[in-house]
Amino acid sequence: MAEEWKRLLSECITHPKQLLSRFKIDVEPLEAVVAKYPMKISKYYFNLIEEVDDPIWKQCVPSPLELQDVYGVEDPLNEEADSPIPGLVHRYPDRVLMCVSEQCATYCRFCTRKRMVGKSTLNPSLDLYLKQIEYVRNNPSIRDVLLSGGDPLMLSDDRIEFLLRKLRAIPHVEILRIGSRVPCTFPQRVTEKLCNIIKKYHPVYVNVHFNHPREITEESERACGLLADAGVPLGNQSVLLRGVNDDPKIMKELVQKLLKIRVRPYYLFQMDLVKGTYHFRTRVETGIKIIEALVGYTSGLAVPRYVIDAPGGGGKIPLQPNYVISMDDDKVVLRNYEGKIYVYPQPRENEISVRGLPSYGPQSRVNV
Known part of the structure; x- marks a missing residue:
């Protein structure tokens, strides 16, 4: 049973004509695509497709658009x-x-x-x-x-x-x-x-x-x-x-x-x-x-x-989205996920000592 996966792998779809078992499409335009970029779809994944051009189809079924790309390169990450x-x-x-x-x-x-x-x-x-x-x-x-x-x-x-x-x-x-x-x-x-x-x-x-x-x-x-x-x-x-x-x-x-x-x-x-x-x-x-x-x-x-x-x-x-609106020596002005603005006061290096940190209570709130 542990090697059942090998048998299932042998049943993969590797040719456009096999798509006709479920979908009525013209497979001829796909032949040239497969000649350059091979096709392989596990039966399991193929059965997740609900209709032509749905999100699963797009990921695994060849498209003529693959041969029309004039901008891409073979090894984009070098x-x-x-x-x-x-x-x-x-x-x-x-x-x-x-x-x-x-x-x-x-x-x-x-x-x-x-x-x-x-x-x-x-x-x-x-x-x-x-x-x-x-x-x-x-x-x-x-x-x-x-x-x-x-x-x-x-x-x-x-x-x-x-x-x-x-x-x-x-x-x-x-x-x-x-x-x-x-x-x-x-x-x-x-x-x-x-x-x-x-x-x-x-x-x-x-x-x-x-x-x-x-x-x-x-x-x-x-x-x-x-x-x-x-x-x-x-x-x-x-x-x-x-x-x-x-x-x-x-x-x-x-x-x-x-x-x-x-x-x-x-x-x-x-x-x-x-x-x-x-x-x-x-x-x-x-x-x-x-x-x-x-x-x-x-x-x-x-x-x-x-x-x-x-x-x-x-x-x-x-x-990532920019949540920092501004930043200087005294404060950082921030935007939260709801678009509300908040101020975070910066620590002053000359006030930090072994005796403790400066107070940032309401009396020291910074106005924007």
């Missing part, structure tokens, strides 16, 4: 420039990303690694893994390793354990992370056997990827529950997508449902400048308004960090 070893990205001082798989259960049409997912451009192998691990071992500044892809959980249990065991044996590696969309698009892959493997190598964090409330089902809740019960902290990374979740009400419903299944919203990503994804992009103001609609109106636990992964490889840059 990962290749930060890859001392094929498949390993060392951008930040204390952490690296290891691409350990080119496969996913479902190929997202907005994927930032659209250039490689589903193709044999990297071809991860045991030899490549050993080279990546050796790089980590030889760089003591690396304390955090993120397994990515593709989707790492598409690997066999044995291969996943091999990677976790080898990395955990390196003394300076403190944190292991796995980035996976499997709990969302193919929750059958998350088994008790897999969770028992992962929990042997704690601390292991898993970042999942839900973009829309309809992706949270009994099956995905079960998958996240198995991981959480195994002691795995779960965070969610969403991508802001036009026509999918670019609406404050949708995002509020999503983040609240995530907390109910023990997943904490972590990042909300502005769409990367990936070739073939222009039709998914929103204006940055849209993301800021979504965060503004969450702050104060729902738990702080539910508010993700909105970021742009800077084009060209500059790393993640956080964005």
Whole structure:
């Protein structure tokens, strides 16, 4: 039963004509798209689609618009420039990303690694893994390793354990992370056997990827529950997508449902400048308004960090609404989530002593 997921994976939809089993559409325009950007949809995720062009459809079904993008680039984050070893990205001082798989259960049409997912451009192998691990071992500044892809959980249990065991044996590696969309698009892959493997190598964090409330089902809740019960902290990374979740009400419903299944919203990503994804992009103001609609109106636990992964490889840059109206040596003037104005008096360095702090009672209130 534990290997049932392998059988289910063999039933994935990989050709536009298979869409005709449920939807009456012209699949001919999709043929050219699939020739450049492969198609793969798990039967589970395909069954979440309710109608053509709904939020689930947009994320997984090829669109002719993918071939009309004249603005995007193949490697918008310039990962290749930060890859001392094929498949390993060392951008930040204390952490690296290891691409350990080119496969996913479902190929997202907005994927930032659209250039490689589903193709044999990297071809991860045991030899490549050993080279990546050796790089980590030889760089003591690396304390955090993120397994990515593709989707790492598409690997066999044995291969996943091999990677976790080898990395955990390196003394300076403190944190292991796995980035996976499997709990969302193919929750059958998350088994008790897999969770028992992962929990042997704690601390292991898993970042999942839900973009829309309809992706949270009994099956995905079960998958996240198995991981959480195994002691795995779960965070969610969403991508802001036009026509999918670019609406404050949708995002509020999503983040609240995530907390109910023990997943904490972590990042909300502005769409990367990936070739073939222009039709998914929103204006940055849209993301800021979504965060503004969450702050104060729902738990702080539910508010993700909105970021742009800077084009060209500059790393993640956080964005948020501006709640600071003005700031000087004496005071900070602030706006709260309701638009009300408040003043926070600054401490005066020459008044701070071992005897105590100055009083900021009503008599010292600062007028704006």
